[in-house]
Amino acid sequence: MEITEVRISPARGGKVRAFASIVIDDCFIVNDLRVMEGREGQLFVTMPARKMRNGQMRDIAHPLNSETRKLVEERVLQEFQVAVDNLVVPERTGSGGGERRQDRDRPLNRLATKLFSDDYWTGGGERPGNG
Secondary structure, X not given: OOEEEEEEEEEEEOOEEEEEEEEEXXXXXXXXXXXXXXXXXXXEEEOOEEEOOOOOEEEOOOOOOHHHHHHHHHHHHHHHHHHHHOXXXXXXXXOOOOOOHHHHOOHHHHHHHHHXXXXXXXOOOOOOOOO
C-alpha cells in the first residue's frame, strides 16, 4: 500500500487543527481524517468517524494494523507540517492555542484566512472564475 496523495485543509479552531484526505495507490480516497492537538500540544491523527444514535463515535474507516496506522499518521503529519510551513495552516504558539495578533495581520495570513473560510466560497453561490 502506498499513500500517493495527501490533502490538508485548515480547521477553524479548537483542538482540530486541520482536516486531511489521503489517496491510496492512486485509486482509493479516504476523507475527513483530522489532525488534532492534544493537551500537551502534541499532534495526532484521528480517523473519519460518525456519531451513532447512542451518542458514541464510531470510525467509518480505519487501519487494521498498527503498521498501517503509523504510516498514515506519519504521512498526514508530514504534510500538515508542510502546510504550516507554507502558511496554509496557521501555526499556534504554545499549548494555549490561538494566533498572535501580529501573525494574523500579515497579508498572506489574512488572504489564507479569507480563502479558506466557508463564507468566501459559499457567499454568492459561485466560486471565483466561474462567471
